[in-house]
Amino acid sequence: MSEASAVSEGSGLTLITEGEWAGWSRWIGDPFEERAGPFYDKELEDGSFISAFRAEERHMNGAGFMHGGCLMTFADSAIFTIARKAMGDSRGVTLHLTGDFLDPARVGQLIEARGEVVRAGGKTVFVQGIVTADGQPVLRFDGIIRKVSGTRA
Template identity: 75%
Template sequence: MSENQGVGETSGTGLVDVTEGEFAGWQVWQSDAFEQRAGPFYEKRADDGSMIAAFRAEQRHMNGAGFMHGGCLMTFADSAIFTIARDALGDSHGVTLTLTGDFLDPVRVGQLVEATGEVVRAGGKTIFVAGIVRADGNPVLRLDGIIRKVRGER
């Protein structure tokens, strides 16, 4: 997707609506240059109210063996914990304190990569998240993250 192709107006939170293409109906953090370059990573609210993050695996995400680079998958997981914790974050911003992942299976070019999970505990300034990343429905990464709420602009 070119820089502004298929992207609508901002929703007031830094997210913009995607209006065309595979991820029409999703949102993307267009203001986050790193996530745009690494992904871009998309997010939406699922029918059950939970949050889901996703992107399509491209050749540029692969390592020398032809599978998704672990750093790319962990970058996506780092973004996804904030998507999963959106409601617990509220109007706050946050930083990642800890992110761990167990690689379960390789990701290949063309696969749809999706992350789902839950806030295990949220209180004060700390949010604990657990989740799973799937490629075309198959588990590829189990993740745990801790977010620390902070003040300031996103």
């Protein structure tokens, strides 16, 4: 059974039930992230969240290392996973995202993002974190999420 048949139909956070990512969730309904990823996440026993994906050839640049844009797209997705509890039922947009590239990532590596909410209040959530490739740091990031009201048009 393919992953596509292991996720439910529709949009939103969907539990993966089979394969390498069984027990993880995936956000269905963001066309860009679906093309760039897929990215997976789960809540850990300590209540924190982790995001991950497996590096594929399509994620690499001309030199054979993961494209910086791919790492930043993943970090952008991860700030929302890390901030899930602080966001509650709110939707949000990335107000600011910065990253420091530390080392290259390669095909086949497990890419993971972990972090913490530094401050959350009102409509703004500040997040910091680290992306690793097989446990080695490859990107340090800081992000600011702005909560927004309303629904997608």
